[in-house]
Amino acid sequence: MSFLASTKPVDPATAAYFLGQIDQARTIYEMLFPTQHLRFILNVGEDPVWSNPEVIEGTYVPRPTDLGTDYLGSIVRPGNSSADPEVTVRLSIPRQPNPREMQQTDTPWRPTRGLGLLFRASPLAYEHLRYSVEMLRKWRAARRQTNTAIPLGRGTNLIAGPVSPRTDKRPAILIGMHWLEMGGAEKLGFDTIRWALEAGLRVIVVAAIPTIQRLAGRLPDHPDVTFIRLDRYLPHPMWPRYLEKLIHAENIRAIHIHHCTPLYESLPMLRVQLPWVQIIDSTHIIEYDGGGYPRVSGVWSSYLDVQHVISGELVSYMRDTFNVSARQVVLGRMLDQDDALALPPLRLQAGQKMLHVSFVGRLFYQKRPVVVVLALRALQAWAQKNDVTLTATMVGDGPYNETVAELLRRYDLVSQVTLLPGSTDITALLDQSDILLLPSNNEGLALVCYEAVAHGCIPISTRVGSQTEVLPDALLVPLAPRAAVQGIVAAVDAMWQDAAKLAGAKTDLQAALRRMSTDPTAEEVLMPTYRSLAKGKVA
Amino acid sequence: MSVLTMTVAVIVTFNRSGKLMTVLDALAAQTMRPDIVLVVDNASTDDTAELVQARAQADPTIRYLRLPTNVGGAGGFHAGIKAAYQMGAQYFWISDDDAYPQPDAIAALHDALTRFQAQNVWRPSFATSRVEWTDGTLCEMNCPRTVWDWARFVRPGSPWALVDSASFVSVMIPRWAVTEHGLPIADYFIWFDDAEYTRRIARSYPGIFVPESVVTHDTPDNRGVNFARIDEKNLWKFKYGARNETSFRRREAGLVSVLAYAYGVRQQMREGGVPPRLRRQIYGALIKGLGFRPSIERV
Numbered sequence: 001m002s003f004l005a006s007t008k009p010v011d012p013a014t015a016a017y018f019l020g021q022i023d024q025a026r027t028i029y030e031m032l033f034p035t036q037h038l039r040f041i042l043n044v045g046e047d048p049v050w051s052n053p054e055v056i057e058g059t060y061v062p063r064p065t066d067l068g069t070d071y072l073g074s075i076v077r078p079g080n081s082s083a084d085p086e087v088t089v090r091l092s093i094p095r096q097p098n099p100r101e102m103q104q105t106d107t108p109w110r111p112t113r114g115l116g117l118l119f120r121a122s123p124l125a126y127e128h129l130r131y132s133v134e135m136l137r138k139w140r141a142a143r144r145q146t147n148t149a150i151p152l153g154r155g156t157n158l159i160a161g162p163v164s165p166r167t168d169k170r171p172a173i174l175i176g177m178h179w180l181e182m183g184g185a186e187k188l189g190f191d192t193i194r195w196a197l198e199a200g201l202r203v204i205v206v207a208a209i210p211t212i213q214r215l216a217g218r219l220p221d222h223p224d225v226t227f228i229r230l231d232r233y234l235p236h237p238m239w240p241r242y243l244e245k246l247i248h249a250e251n252i253r254a255i256h257i258h259h260c261t262p263l264y265e266s267l268p269m270l271r272v273q274l275p276w277v278q279i280i281d282s283t284h285i286i287e288y289d290g291g292g293y294p295r296v297s298g299v300w301s302s303y304l305d306v307q308h309v310i311s312g313e314l315v316s317y318m319r320d321t322f323n324v325s326a327r328q329v330v331l332g333r334m335l336d337q338d339d340a341l342a343l344p345p346l347r348l349q350a351g352q353k354m355l356h357v358s359f360v361g362r363l364f365y366q367k368r369p370v371v372v373v374l375a376l377r378a379l380q381a382w383a384q385k386n387d388v389t390l391t392a393t394m395v396g397d398g399p400y401n402e403t404v405a406e407l408l409r410r411y412d413l414v415s416q417v418t419l420l421p422g423s424t425d426i427t428a429l430l431d432q433s434d435i436l437l438l439p440s441n442n443e444g445l446a447l448v449c450y451e452a453v454a455h456g457c458i459p460i461s462t463r464v465g466s467q468t469e470v471l472p473d474a475l476l477v478p479l480a481p482r483a484a485v486q487g488i489v490a491a492v493d494a495m496w497q498d499a500a501k502l503a504g505a506k507t508d509l510q511a512a513l514r515r516m517s518t519d520p521t522a523e524e525v526l527m528p529t530y531r532s533l534a535k536g537k538v539a
Numbered sequence: 540m541s542v543l544t545m546t547v548a549v550i551v552t553f554n555r556s557g558k559l560m561t562v563l564d565a566l567a568a569q570t571m572r573p574d575i576v577l578v579v580d581n582a583s584t585d586d587t588a589e590l591v592q593a594r595a596q597a598d599p600t601i602r603y604l605r606l607p608t609n610v611g612g613a614g615g616f617h618a619g620i621k622a623a624y625q626m627g628a629q630y631f632w633i634s635d636d637d638a639y640p641q642p643d644a645i646a647a648l649h650d651a652l653t654r655f656q657a658q659n660v661w662r663p664s665f666a667t668s669r670v671e672w673t674d675g676t677l678c679e680m681n682c683p684r685t686v687w688d689w690a691r692f693v694r695p696g697s698p699w700a701l702v703d704s705a706s707f708v709s710v711m712i713p714r715w716a717v718t719e720h721g722l723p724i725a726d727y728f729i730w731f732d733d734a735e736y737t738r739r740i741a742r743s744y745p746g747i748f749v750p751e752s753v754v755t756h757d758t759p760d761n762r763g764v765n766f767a768r769i770d771e772k773n774l775w776k777f778k779y780g781a782r783n784e785t786s787f788r789r790r791e792a793g794l795v796s797v798l799a800y801a802y803g804v805r806q807q808m809r810e811g812g813v814p815p816r817l818r819r820q821i822y823g824a825l826i827k828g829l830g831f832r833p834s835i836e837r838v
Contacts, residue, residue: 004600005546005630005649006574013657018542044543046715069627069714072542098744099660 021093022075025051025233029089030077031249032234032242036087037079042072045092048101050210051233052092060088094232097212109365109399123370123407127481134441145295149322152271152302164276169251171533172202174243176260179231180205180213182362182422184447185284185293188310188334188522189258190218192282195523196256197224199530204250207231208260236262240269247274253533254278259293267303280306280529282522285444285465286317298322308525310334311445311466332522335450343513346506347456348434350499354389355379355492358433358457360426360448361440363398370400371439371481373407375488376417382489386496390416393429397422430455435492439477439484443467453513458505460491470516472508474501544649547628548573551615551707552636553581556590558757563594563601565639571646573632577602579619581609602626610725611779613732616707617725617836624717624838631712637757638708644668647752648711651699655747659692664716665737665746667702668709668754672761679763681706681756686745699747707733709754716740717838726833730764730776731783738791739835766804766821767811774817778824785828801825 010018022042029038041062045051072093079085111119111126119126155161173196177189196203202224207213210231219225234242239262246252247270255270255277257263270277281304283294294314297307301324308330309315315331318324348355357379361367376392383390394404394417401419408414420429426448430436436452438461445466449459461467462484463476474494477487495502548566552559559578566576578591580603588605595601604622606615616633623631630652632645648666656662670681684704693700710733720743723736737746762768769777781804788796804825808818 002568002570002572004574005544005571005645008544008571008649010542010544011653011657014542014653046718069545069629070543096660098662102660 017096018072018093024229025089025091025093026075026077028228028230028233028242031245032238033087034245035080035084037084038077039086039088040075041066041088041090042074043068043070043090043092044072045070045094047092048094048097049212049232051094053233053235054090055235055238056088056090057085059086066090091233101212102214106399108402124374124481124485127368127370127374131479131481146299147295147321148299149301149324150299150303161275162273165248167251170202171253171536172204172250173530173533174204174206174246174252174255176255176257176263177205177207178259179207179209179211180215180219181211182215184334184444185259185282186215188282188284190215191522192256192258192526193225194220195527196530197222199527200534201530202250204228204246204252206260208236208262236265239263240266244269244273247277252277253536254280254529256280256282258282261296264296264300267300271303278305278529278533279303280308280526282308282310283314284310285442286314294318298324301328304328306330306529308332308522310522312469313466314444330525331519332525333516333519334445334447334522335516343453343510344456346453346458346509348458348495348502350496350502352434352496353387355383355391355435355496356433357390357392357435357437358429359392359394359396359437360429361396361438362422363396363400363404365400366442367396367440368481369394369396369398369404370407371484372437373404373411373413374481375437375439375485376413377411378485378489379492380413380416382493388496392417393420393433394418395420395422395424395426395429426451427455430457433457435460437488438462438467439488440464441479445470450513453509458495458509460488470512472505472512474505475509543629545627546571546573546630546632546645546649547575547577547623547626548632548634548645549577549579549616549619549623550634550636551579551581551612551619552583552587553609553615554583554585554587555636556583556585556587558637559587560590560594561639561757562634562636563591565641567598568642569640569645570643571649572600573645574600575602575623575626575628576600577604577619577623577626579615579622580605581611581615582606611728612707613723613727613729614725616732617723620717620722621838624714629714631714631717632709633707633712634709634754635707635756638670638754639757640668640709640752640754644709644752644754645711648709648749651747651749651752652711652713654697655692655699658697661744662713662715663745663747664712664740664743665705666711666749666752667705667746668752669748669750670706670708670754670756673755673757674761676761678708678756678758679761680758681708682763683746683748685748699749701745702748703738703741703745704734705737705746708756709752710737710746712740716743719743721835721837724833724835727783728779730780731787735783735787765811766807767813769808769811769813769817769821771817774820778820781821781824782828782831785825786831786833789829790832797825797829
């Protein structure tokens with residue numbers, strides 16, 4: 001039997017993949033345009049992530065570009081009547097990612113163009129230059145940006161506003177994530193999905209950023225959890241229109257935003273057309289360049305019902321910068337209270353002859369892995385002077401992998417410092433460590449500090465973000481790279497030389513954690529809201 | 540893995556109409572026939588044009604592309620792949636005018652590409668056949684080069700070794716590889732264009748050797764490329780080969796690699812007793828290759 005190549009039947013696995021993707025896209029657009037005469041023009045995409053959607057409302061005459069070499073076919077979903085308007089959706093169905101793309105791979109970090117020589121001559125000078133530029137950028141951003149909340153007109157009772165329609169459908173919550181990849185905000189996002197499910201809500205998850213969404217497989221395997229791939233198939237400007245339909249169809253009673261930009265942009269529509277939907281927002285770190293999501297949250301604060309933050313610093317930021325009411329901003333720590341109540345003794349002893357130092361974090365600039373290596377080098381010099389055997393472990397993956405390995409070779413630290421991947425058992429490592437280094441450029445309230453203390457390890461961190469809430473002064477070092485390196489050595493030296501100072505640092509550290517443990521946890525502040533939503537109560 | 544399977548066979552020919560007709564017969568007998576058979580004629584002076592056009596009258600899958608001048612095998616494959624890309628090929632089956640595929644050769648290449656990706660998620664940048672000489676032994680000049688972990692996915696029922704270099708004799712290339720890496724270098728004229736191209740596209744992921752796809756290469760003798768065999772008659776080809784590989788090595792691996800190559804060439808010529816006058820011409824080609832930097836054309 002002979003046949004032409006183009007008539008060869010598609011193998012079942014490929015067919016299942018494509019039909020599944022087409023089905024996802026159709027579900028989104030058929031909800032968005034329920035009555036219109038809807039036509040899909042489908043292509044095979046070369047991008048593993050994005051479908052490059054184009055929505056044309058009105059009469060559309062196909063062009064030659066619609067029937068290019070990657071043309072897959074066209075699907076028509078007739079409108080309710082012949083008079084209904086036409087909508088054409090052009091999509092390129094993303095291909096399946098390959099194993100390399102499925103891994104968390106980042107392009108290796110390289111010094112800024114033209115500054116490679118400086119980095120090779122002095123990594124510390126390079127870091128200092130970068131730090132100076134960042135400080136300048138921060139100063140400029142503070143002058144340039146809006147730091148006031150957008151006013152929200154509530155209207156008058158002269159004109160009746162929309163009311164929640166009656167429905168028999170169980171209440172649902174929409175949880176909007178930045179993406180489903182590794183990160184602190186994402187950890188809280190996944191926790192909230194679990195809590196909402198436990199509260200009895202149906203959970204619909206969306207993500208703002210089109211990526212491979214590597215953690216999608218970690219979503220609870222539960223019939224009440226649905227991940228809708230808006231990130232892949234729907235352009236951001238169309239999200240508000242889609243959400244309006246989705247909220248009605250699924251009886252969504254609340255939206256919880258975790259750094260999901262298109263959901264902020266949907267807030268005016270929600271307030272005008274769906275005012276009964278409760279909006280909860282969680283934020284973590286005030287970033288230098290633009291303030292990050294807390295600033296976005298602050299600007300939209302009039303439109304939000306609950307602003308959940310993880311640190312006292314953020315409570316003050318919202319209150320002092322955006323005049324947000326104390327009732328609206330709620331502190332909910334990402335901390336397990338049981339850990340704080342049962343703190344083990346901290347391991348470091350004055351004058352001990354073996355010292356193990358650890359670093360745990362993604363090898364991105366935010367964590368300043370170069371400064372970590374420079375600090376380890378300085379600590380090694382200190383250890384030799386004091387006849388101490390120093391060993392260290394750096395755990396993490398990221399674009400700085402190669403640079404860190406190269407610097408360790410250059411400073412002859414290969415025998416003292418072990419590099420381990422991000423999948424390493426962190427608790428086992430912390431159980432063997434005396435000191436944890438965290439010379440980050442920026443932090444909210446680093447969870448790894450809690451973990452370190454809970455496993456008898458003393459953290460030393462830069463004085464950034466809300467780290468002052470968890471660490472005493474003796475364990476905080478300046479942000480400037482040189483001062484950070486010197487500060488780390490000075491902090492270790494002070495505790496190692498002086499038993500009284502060490503005891504003071506331990507007492508202050510454990511006291512800070514116990515103090516924090518009296519604050520409510522994120523679960524404690526969010527669960528009551530989730531439970532009341534699940535019971536169908538209107539905010 | 541694609542749902543689109545439109546396949547174009549690209550055959551480059553020059554003054555070998557008899558063998559070319561045998562190739563066209565073999566293509567017509569394929570279990571999975573190419574949607575288009577594109578014959579790229581390097582301005583043949585024999586009856587190639589008449590014979591191909593006569594066949595095209597009866598077989599609508601045959602297209603004839605006559606180039607105004609002989610631009611060599613490299614120029615022919617460059618022009619052929621470019622034209623096939625414009626025709627919408629999702630797969631390019633590339634071969635010489637003296638290589639006869641067995642009836643299931645093309646189907647086996649396509650099946651292997653599809654199944655390999657379904658099994659291993661990776662998508663090979665090409666699939667290449669087992670090329671035999673007329674007596675059924677391995678054709679020496681068409682043996683693909685394996686990568687260090689060639690056996691990674693070799694299993695009973697899917698015996699596909701990973702390779703990163705193959706000749707343009709029954710090699711199937713998916714469209715994405717051409718989109719991502721461009722066309723073969725036409726300026727090479729002849730020799731090493733196939734090795735350069737397959738090594739270039741294999742940067743994304745290696746190709747696979749598909750032993751169940753078999754073609755017969757009808758060459759006058761079965762000998763590999765070796766500078767020991769240079770004579771007056773074939774010197775011109777070796778000069779192109781030396782220049783092209785030098786240029787490639789300089790681009791990809793730098794001067795040390797060129798020096799290693801030049802040393803190997805010298806050793807082969809010494810062992811073969813190549814006359815000094817011919818050797819000097821090869822050295823001249825090596826030097827020429829250092830400054831030869833042809834551009835890579837994108838589609």
